[in-house]
Amino acid sequence: MITVWGRATSVNVQTVIWALAELGLACERHDVGGAFGGNDTPDFLAMNPNGLVPVLRDGDGPFLWESAAIVRYLGAGYGDGQFWPVSPTARATVDKWAEWIKTSFGPAFLTGIFWPSIAVPEAKRDLAAIAAAEKRLKTLAAMLDARLAEGAYLGGEDVCFADMVVGAPLYRYYTLDFERADTPNLRAYYERLTARPAYAEHVMVSYDSLRAK
Ligand SMILES: N[C@@H](CCC(=O)N[C@@H](CS)C(=O)NCC(=O)O)C(=O)O
Known part of the structure; x- marks a missing residue:
């Protein structure tokens, strides 16, 4: 199971959620940040010390942050040669x-x-x-x-x-x-x-x- 923390109105969360959808990957998303708050708690800061969304966790893997890095992770892990060019x-x-x-x-x-x-x-x-x-x-x-x-x-x-x-x-x-x-x-x-x-x-x-x- 892939879990994403971040409100749907964040452009950086949208980048990640869109990539997941293009790759046909399901995820569980938790509303965090903006009016939802929750990104300044010790638990959230343990996932991302920047206190920013998105954060993604794939199974019991590490907590990933920085939307572009997350998209590269998804491409490398789940994309074909079109989504994640080999060369x-x-x-x-x-x-x-x-x-x-x-x-x-x-x-x-x-x-x-x-x-x-x-x-x-x-x-x-x-x-x-x-x-x-x-x-x-x-x-x-x-x-x-x-x-x-x-x-x-x-x-x-x-x-x-x-x-x-x-x-x-x-x-x-x-x-x-x-x-x-x-x-x-x-x-x-x-x-x-x-x-x-x-x-x-x-x-x-x-x-x-x-x-x-
Ligand atoms: N470079 C980071 C930027 C992350 C970022 O600035 N996220 C914003 C939302 S777009 C945020 O968490 N703002 C605080 C909040 O939503 O409460 C990325 O691409 O993931």
Whole structure:
């Protein structure tokens, strides 16, 4: 049995739950974090000293945290050669985009635009800072757009582990009201993802509960 700790509204939890669903793996998920709390208890901190979700445990294996590392674990353990490319070159060629989304595009969008828009009441938003972040993000979105001109998914005609990491934040990217770059390949990639039942169920989850009241 695979167990996941983390609320369904967390994009990092969504990354993991979506990967599990794509791989046909069942899991038991416990709501932890955000309004549910429970991530600052001694028991939780023993699983993840960062106090963050997700955490995954496969059977009686070690407690795993960091969503991208978890997806790589699932790919290596349960994925076929499409989901988890065998050749180190093929794997690193898609994995670099997973790293990049975590370190470049993701923070630029989530820290620069999403949270300052959603967690701050409209009257108090720093619109100049959000506009500056929009400008920075347009450059990054153009880079991803150019990469996605090469094929349907990052690793070819079907999803691979890196799509889980890259694709998960795109639901928020495309449903939040802000000024996006014109990126037809990225838009088409997102639309392909939305047609996948596992993405629709686990990633296209309302974030209204996260909005500032
Ligand atoms: N780099 C970590 C980030 C984990 C993280 O920041 N998780 C957030 C939710 S997306 C969290 O636990 N926030 C505290 C909370 O939900 O209470 C990962 O990818 O798993």
